[in-house]
Amino acid sequence: MIKEIKVKNFMAHSELFLQDIPQINLIIGQNDTGKTGILKLLYTIVKSLEVYSLKRKSGDVLYKKELAEKLKSTFFPRKGLGELVKKSSKEKLEVDIAIESKNYQQSIYFSFGEKTDETISTCTDLVESIPEQSINALFIPAKEVLTAFNDISSMRDNFYGMGFDDTYLDLIKALRLESSKGKVASELSNVNKHLEELFEGRIEQTRIPEQPFLFKKGNQQFSMQLTAEGIKKIGILTTLITNRQLGNRTILFMDEPETALHPNAIRKMVEMLVAMSKAGVQIFLASHSYFVIKQMALCAQRDQIDIKCWNIQKSSDNSINTTFEDLKSGILPDNSIINEALAMYNDDIKINLGIL
Numbered sequence: 315m316i317k318e319i320k321v322k323n324f325m326a327h328s329e330l331f332l333q334d335i336p337q338i339n340l341i342i343g344q345n346d347t348g349k350t351g352i353l354k355l356l357y358t359i360v361k362s363l364e365v366y367s368l369k370r371k372s373g374d375v376l377y378k379k380e381l382a383e384k385l386k387s388t389f390f391p392r393k394g395l396g397e398l399v400k401k402s403s404k405e406k407l408e409v410d411i412a413i414e415s416k417n418y419q420q421s422i423y424f425s426f427g428e429k430t431d432e433t434i435s436t437c438t439d440l441v442e443s444i445p446e447q448s449i450n451a452l453f454i455p456a457k458e459v460l461t462a463f464n465d466i467s468s469m470r471d472n473f474y475g476m477g478f479d480d481t482y483l484d485l486i487k488a489l490r491l492e493s494s495k496g497k498v499a500s501e502l503s504n505v506n507k508h509l510e511e512l513f514e515g516r517i518e519q520t521r522i523p524e525q526p527f528l529f530k531k532g533n534q535q536f537s538m539q540l541t542a543e544g545i546k547k548i549g550i551l552t553t554l555i556t557n558r559q560l561g562n563r564t565i566l567f568m569d570e571p572e573t574a575l576h577p578n579a580i581r582k583m584v585e586m587l588v589a590m591s592k593a594g595v596q597i598f599l600a601s602h603s604y605f606v607i608k609q610m611a612l613c614a615q616r617d618q619i620d621i622k623c624w625n626i627q628k629s630s631d632n633s634i635n636t637t638f639e640d641l642k643s644g645i646l647p648d649n650s651i652i653n654e655a656l657a658m659y660n661d662d663i664k665i666n667l668g669i670l
Contacts, residue, residue, distance in 0.1 A: 315449070315596045316356060316565060318412040323400040325351045326634045336620035337591040340610050340641070341600040343626030344650050347634055349600035350569050351389075352624075353453070354481065356598060357567045358384045359411055359422060360451040361484065367443035378437035381424065386432060387480040394431035403428075415448045415563055449563055452488060452554065453481040456570040458546040459489070460517070460527050461538045481567075488559040489550065490526070492519055501593035505586045506555045509548050512579055517541075517549030519557075527553075543574035548583065562594030572603040584609040588617065604651050607641075615644035625649050 315337075321330040326348040341349045362377070362384035369375040382395065391397035399407045408425040424437040459466060459482055466478045467486050510516040515531030529541040529549065538546065554560035571587075572580045584606060591597055601607065607623065614621040621641040627650070628634055639647035646652055 315414055315563070316360070316411065316598075317414050318410075319356065320408075320410040321352075321355070322408040323403045323405050324348075324355060324407050324409070325398060325400060327352070327636070328400060328403070328633065330636050332622070332624075332638055335596075336622050337596050338588065338610070338619070338621040339596075339598045339624060340607060340621060341598065341624040341626065342602070342607060342649055342651060344628060347626040347628050349626060350456075353567045353569055353598055353600055354388050354479075355409070356411075357451055357453045357481065357565075358388045359409070360413065360449065360565055361453075361480075363413070363420070363422070363441070363444060364450060366441065370443050377422075377441040378424065378434045381437065382432055382434045384480065387483075390479055394429075395426055395434070396428040396430040399426070399428040399430075413449070415444070418442070418445055418448050447563070449565065450559070451565045451567070452560060453485060453567040454550055454569065454571065455481050455485070456573055457482075458543060458550065458574075459485055460541075460546045460549060463489070463526055463538070464523070485550075489553055489557075491557045491559060492521065493553075493556040493558075501589060502555050502561060505589045505593070506552050508582070508589075509552050509586055512548055512582055513542075513545045515545070517546070517553055519553070544576065544579055547571065547574055548579075551586075560590075560595065564594075565596045566590070566598070568597070568599040570601060570603075571599055572601055572606050577605045580605040581609045584613065588613045588619070591619070602651065604655055607646060607649075607651060611641040611644050611646055614641040618642060623647055623649075 316335050318333045318335065319330070321327055341352060343349050359381065362381040365384065366375060366377045366380040385395055385398065389398060406425045406427045410423045413420050413422070420442055422438045422441060424434055426434050426436065463486060466482050470478055470483050515529055518528055518530050520526055520528050525537060527538050529536040529545055551560065560566065571583065575583060580603060587597055610621050613619070619642070623639040623641055625637045625639055625647050626634060
């Protein structure tokens with residue numbers, strides 16, 4: 315799991331530092347404040363560590379090479395990796411991260427400047443391989459992938475870089491793995507059951523290449539093109555649980571998981587994410603939803619669990635500042651989501667009083 319992170323001069327962020335990172339992390343902020351960028355950066359570091367560990371079994375490989383390639387295919391910088399360095403900054407991008415799991419501890423440091431093309435020169439030399447079934451990373455982007463499953467894969471294979479970065483391609487590879495017989499951990503089995511109950515049906519793998527997924531509801535079957543967006547969002551999670559890609563020691567990154575979901579479904583989804591965290595899944599999610607942040611706070615207070623809110627705010631000079639709030643108290647931090655809700659309430663009062 316990710317235990318500590320220190321970032322300097324990355325995209326919009328001058329500095330971000332957090333120790334003792336808990337199982338659930340909620341990242342909020344207005345558009346263009348770098349929420350997705352932070353998710354992708356953390357994912358890239360862990361996923362490249364996964365790839366490095368697999369390749370190391372069959373020969374010598376450098377972690378910094380795998381990291382550079384993953385950064386490139388996840389962020390698609392047009393003029394090289396130097397584009398990830400904060401604009402107007404005269405200093406290098408720096409990242410220092412601590413990753414821990416059972417029988418595994420690794421600190422990774424790397425840095426590069428704005429003129430860097432494809433090679434990271436400064437990086438931790440000695441990087442140990444992850445033990446098998448110790449850590450894996452999953453990224454679920456804001457756009458669902460089940461409808462255009464084969465098209466996304468084909469576009470990346472034939473037209474590298476056309477619209478879909480590695481977060482989509484990696485997710486497709488994870489979803490493509492077939493479910494196998496065997497027992498899913500009881501906590502995650504219950505999560506799966508409750509997620510399927512949301513829409514009284516389930517997404518199933520067909521083993522038919524042309525149409526790899528169907529939504530089954532009773533005796534009825536629906537293609538992905540005829541299945542509601544919210545069902546497909548939830549179906550991605552249930553599929554990853556049943557094919558054992560999502561489980562204990564998974565680090566799960568989710569970008570705006572509330573998209574296309576009714577508030578009732580959003581609240582139930584948050585409850586399921588909390589249950590996943592108790593089963594050993596570490597979660598990082600970015601959201602614009604009041605229902606997500608409020609339900610997270612309710613769960614933290616009710617269960618007395620640590621949920622960290624990464625509150626990213628843009629100041630009047632366009633600089634980005636991040637504060638970290640514990641949601642266990644049940645009190646929501648001052649943030650743009652709540653402020654906008656209060657602004658609507660104030661407008662409602664003014665309209666009723668005839669002053670707006």
